[in-house]
Amino acid sequence: MTAVAAKRRFWVEDGSSVTSARGVEVLDTPLLNKNTAFTRQERAELGLEGLLPAAVQTLEDRVRRVYEQYHEQPTDLLKNVFLAMLQDNDEVLFYRLLTEHLREMLPVVYDPTVGEAIKRYSHEYRRPRGVYLSIAEPDRIEAAFQDLGLGAGDVDLIVASDAEEILGIGDWGAGGIGIAVGKLAVYTAAAGIDPGRVIPVSLDVGTNNEALLNDPDYVGNRHSRVRGQRYDDFIDAYVRTATKLFPGALLHWEDFGPSNGRRILERYRDRICTFNDDMQGTGAIVLAATLSAVRVAGTRMRDQRIVIFGAGTAGVGIADQLRDAMVRDGLERGDATRRIWCVDRQGLLTDDMTALRDFQNPYARPTAEAREWAGTGGIGLAEVVANAQPTMLIGTSTVHRAFTEAIVKEMARHVDRPIIFPLSNPTERIEAMPSDLIAWTGGRGLISTGIPVPPVTYEGVTYAIGQANNALLYPGLGLGAVVARAKRISDGMFAAAAEAVAGLVSVSTPGASLLPQVENLRQVSATVAVAVAKQAAAEHLAQAPLKDPVQQVQDAMWQPEYRPVRAG
Numbered sequence: 183m184t185a186v187a188a189k190r191r192f193w194v195e196d197g198s199s200v201t202s203a204r205g206v207e208v209l210d211t212p213l214l215n216k217n218t219a220f221t222r223q224e225r226a227e228l229g230l231e232g233l234l235p236a237a238v239q240t241l242e243d244r245v246r247r248v249y250e251q252y253h254e255q256p257t258d259l260l261k262n263v264f265l266a267m268l269q270d271n272d273e274v275l276f277y278r279l280l281t282e283h284l285r286e287m288l289p290v291v292y293d294p295t296v297g298e299a300i301k302r303y304s305h306e307y308r309r310p311r312g313v314y315l316s317i318a319e320p321d322r323i324e325a326a327f328q329d330l331g332l333g334a335g336d337v338d339l340i341v342a343s344d345a346e347e348i349l350g351i352g353d354w355g356a357g358g359i360g361i362a363v364g365k366l367a368v369y370t371a372a373a374g375i376d377p378g379r380v381i382p383v384s385l386d387v388g389t390n391n392e393a394l395l396n397d398p399d400y401v402g403n404r405h406s407r408v409r410g411q412r413y414d415d416f417i418d419a420y421v422r423t424a425t426k427l428f429p430g431a432l433l434h435w436e437d438f439g440p441s442n443g444r445r446i447l448e449r450y451r452d453r454i455c456t457f458n459d460d461m462q463g464t465g466a467i468v469l470a471a472t473l474s475a476v477r478v479a480g481t482r483m484r485d486q487r488i489v490i491f492g493a494g495t496a497g498v499g500i501a502d503q504l505r506d507a508m509v510r511d512g513l514e515r516g517d518a519t520r521r522i523w524c525v526d527r528q529g530l531l532t533d534d535m536t537a538l539r540d541f542q543n544p545y546a547r548p549t550a551e552a553r554e555w556a557g558t559g560g561i562g563l564a565e566v567v568a569n570a571q572p573t574m575l576i577g578t579s580t581v582h583r584a585f586t587e588a589i590v591k592e593m594a595r596h597v598d599r600p601i602i603f604p605l606s607n608p609t610e611r612i613e614a615m616p617s618d619l620i621a622w623t624g625g626r627g628l629i630s631t632g633i634p635v636p637p638v639t640y641e642g643v644t645y646a647i648g649q650a651n652n653a654l655l656y657p658g659l660g661l662g663a664v665v666a667r668a669k670r671i672s673d674g675m676f677a678a679a680a681e682a683v684a685g686l687v688s689v690s691t692p693g694a695s696l697l698p699q700v701e702n703l704r705q706v707s708a709t710v711a712v713a714v715a716k717q718a719a720a721e722h723l724a725q726a727p728l729k730d731p732v733q734q735v736q737d738a739m740w741q742p743e744y745r746p747v748r749a750g
């Protein structure tokens with residue numbers, strides 16, 4: 183039996199959607215469905231008369247109603263489920279609502295509530311979204327993508343996760359599709375990436391999460407994680423198929439375990455258009471926040487002394503970009519590397535440790551240097567902070583409350599404006615809350631967090647806490663790459679993106695945020711996109727001509743508006 187390739191239900195011509203679907207099939211297509219906003223003529227043409235109540239409403243009418251319904255949901259998880267159902271029913275309405283209430287709803291669609299939704303995925307499961315690839319059937323990858331009915335030029339972006347390290351909550355197996363869906367929702371809300379031209383992908387290689395393996399409702403493969411050659415071959419089959427079927431697509435990797443994430447990126451980054459968000463997107467947004475902080479502190483990038491607590495995917499990704507920024511500020515690479523101290527489970531990483539991961543090796547400190555720092559229980563974060571006297575402390579460890587009052591006060595003894603970024607997500611993982619950090623440093627701390635937090639008032643000054651989350655960066659990066667039709671995603675593109683974000687921030691007022699506010703995410707993303715597209719052109723990585731990048735970026739941004747729908 184041969185597989186039957188699915189056909190697209192609709193396409194766009196002169197600003198209208200044209201569809202071969204009729205009746206309920208139209209209402210069941212989220213990017214086509216306008217529900218009560220279908221005009222009388224559209225209802226007649228598409229076989230919808232009698233399937234809808236009499237009133238013909240506008241998008242604004244519909245937004246008003248769903249906003250009320252949203253507020254009737256009693257918990258953030260149920261709000262998330264409500265929005266997912268809306269997205270599956272009427273995608274324009276979902277994106278209009280989300281865009282109009284971004285500060286309110288981003289934490290529900292994305293970090294932190296997305297973490298809870300992923301944990302509950304099999305229980306709250308209603309309908310599928312995306313492509314589910316199973317390690318049991320690597321030879322069905324092509325058929326799986328073809329079931330979408332998309333052509334070679336129809337896809338701009340694919341976000342894939344194997345769900346080994348979802349945010350800071352660990353292995354969530356098939357539920358990991360939720361992070362791909364959430365990241366893509368942010369791409370569209372923040373940067374106007376066309377939601378009809380993206381694919382979320384679950385790479386289901388099993389799970390080591392016992393709770394899932396023993397949960398009768400679990401919807402994924404019920405075996406332990408496959409590793410080694412079979413895993414690599416599966417990833418390779420995914421990359422080969424995706425790039426063959428959709429040669430223009432950017433492949434985004436999200437929430438892999440540290441060794442796989444790094445290895446996959448190294449294998450493909452010079453061959454295809456791809457990036458790892460946790461390593462590179464995070465590194466760039468943290469660099470942006472650092473550039474702002476350094477301006478406030480009146481110091482220079484090259485003068486920083488940086489302690490990173492949690493030297494995994496995100497931590498070392500941040501280290502790499504901060505090191506490169508110090509090199510751009512005039513330091514030799516070796517000298518820049520020596521201004522970074524990485525602390526992980528085993529304490530300060532030193533060069534006598536045999537079990538370091540290869541990407542940690544460059545940051546291992548000479549054993550002799552650290553020997554005299556050892557407290558009674560080894561060289562932990564407290565000893566490193568006391569001895570290294572850092573100007574910056576970054577948390578990517580998933581360890582809640584790891585930045586204690588004693589450690590923060592010790593840091594603040596040695597530096598005028600301590601820069602402290604507790605970046606772990608979701609809320610129950612953050613290394614310290616900003617209100618404490620500001621109090622412990624007497625208002626001198628320059629703070630940014632991964633989760634969204636409200637402003638903190640301390641001794642009459644209100645401190646806005648910028649969200650150092652890769653969501654402020656990757657959407658614009660993706661848009662810039664799409665507009666430029668970039669062949670590769672280079673380190674230079676991340677540096678350009680970071681500088682563009684930092685350039686949007688005015689830090690002259692006391693308590694000003696180190697990063698732009700989430701309300702301005704579309705402006706931030708457009709600015710990043712222009713910088714990234716220009717950088718791609720400068721590095722001869724752009725395949726599209728860039729005559730007027732500012733206008734090209736604006737033109738490329740999808741808007742949540744109902745289009746006329748015609749029968750075809």
Ligand SMILES: NC(=O)C1=CN([C@@H]2O[C@H](COP(=O)(O)OP(=O)(O)OC[C@H]3O[C@@H](n4cnc5c(N)ncnc54)[C@H](O)[C@@H]3O)[C@@H](O)[C@H]2O)C=CC1
Binds near residue numbers: 631
């Ligand atoms: N703000 C942002 O944009 C981002 C934040 N993150 C957050 O960073 C955290 C880490 O994420 P990944 O790097 O992807 O995970 P990962 O698993 O690659 O890295 C975590 C590291 O922390 C270490 N660690 C765990 N317990 C520790 C302890 N008690 N003491 C010292 N080190 C310890 C682990 O050994 C590992 O090396 C998560 O909470 C995640 O949500 C990750 C990416 C982006």
Ligand SMILES: CC(=O)C(=O)O
Binds near residue numbers: 293350
């Ligand atoms: C924000 C993000 O990508 C993470 O926490 O993994």
Ligand SMILES: [Mg+2]
Binds near residue numbers: 436
């Ligand atoms: Mg992530």
